Amino acid sequence: MESILEVTGLTMDFGGLRALDHLDLDVKKGEIAALIGPNGAGKTTFFNCITGIYNPTGGDIIIRPPKGQGRKERINGIKPNHVTERGMARTFQNIRLFQNMSVLENVMIGRHCRTRTGVAGAMLRFRSTIEEEQAMVDYSYAIIEKIGLARFVNDLAKNLPYGAQRRLEIARAMATDPFLLLLDEPAAGMNPQETRELDGLINKIRDEENIAILLIEHDMKLVMSLSDRIFVMDYGRKIAQGGPDEIKRDPTVIKAYLGEDPDA
Template sequence: MKPSKEKILEVKKLTMDFGGLRAIDSFDLDICDKEIVALIGPNGAGKTTFFNCITGIYKPASGDIVINKNGKKERINGVRPNLITEKGFARTFQNIRLFGNMTVLENVMIGRHCRSKSSVAGAILRNKASIQEEKDIVNFSYNILKKIGLQNSVNELANNLPYGDQRRLEIARALATEPFLLLLDEPAAGMNPNETAELADLIKRIRDEEGISILLIEHDMKLVMKLSELIFVVDYGKKIAQGTPEEIKVNPNVIKAYLGEETNA
């Protein structure tokens, strides 16, 4: 699989401050079309903050976030999260944030919200267009659940799903928004090796079959090394390395960040 060279996301000199704390310090990152990119780093390095910046939950202090869709460039700094989702980003959360008291199918149907447009009047009058739209939403969502492998718990409440399924449901919900870039925040956290392997397959399948690029935050190095084509390493908000898995494995800066510096006593 050779990734095409067209960039879909360019992040330039992104900086984010929380009061006096610089959480992200002029961070650069590019993602090409149909590429799986991983963002790794020690705990508290600023990975999730980076996610929150590019999905609009935080407004970055400075820098550019530019998306490139069909040859059209657009700067999305400080755009509201729901509009960013509409533009084609979809994310999952580190600590699962499903709509717990809604069914599995409804969770995915929420993802269709921004791709449909029936209003209050449409809901009350139930005209042809809104009935058709509702049908489409249900079918689309069900098909996604089938792809993810959750079709047997369609009517179960999301809260009652086992942990691994909840993680997968988050991915399903994100896919329902028809993104071109999927941002996964520690999708394998708390999973056993079997589940992690299944997840790796799933992520690969999403990329190969749907042609969706993936940006991944993960602590499970086996998963990261297996999946990603490009790895960015961040520590204290700064990029300390960038490269293919083979390069990262032997990069002295990375080893230092994870294991600490060797001291010659």
């Protein structure tokens, strides 16, 4: 399988602090990969670097969009909106919805970079504007139905139950038509029932929408059942990589999570 995201030697320094230290990671077409590690390991910093929120100090972030006939592009330091335009969309660890917009409008924002109505179109409502707007509404509604939020479609995002807000973030990211979805702790704060539903949802997105997924998650049960491959980070470095069974048995991973066994 070819990789659609290839990160090599990614380094990020904040002043004297090295948050990411020569990190290598890749995501292959159609896979679910997970990035795990103790708190403060640099997982979210990694997400911020590859989505353009931070400009990494060193290394390469190369994308190879599946629709681009194998064309490669280095995307270090480009703006977040350009990253999204190229097909990588993310969610946030602490939910960042547009609180005072309806569920539908939140998802419609995701369509922004795939549509083109300008100021003149907005004011004069040309035929093309109306058609584009209608297509946007239909597309967004279809996603909302798929994610299972149809009953909330006109509710304000802030009035949604917690689990639904998390799902709305995923719906919004999916509306940007990505080839890779980056989920930052999608199950944080969810109850076991909601987590099980999320498991099914993520699998469904991969299988039915053909979107690869890279997720950061602390819920080990979810990570182990979902992931094809797992990357483990500690102190900004990658300490292990492999399938779920390998990772479970890896002594360095156990050490990073539980500390060293003094009797050993």
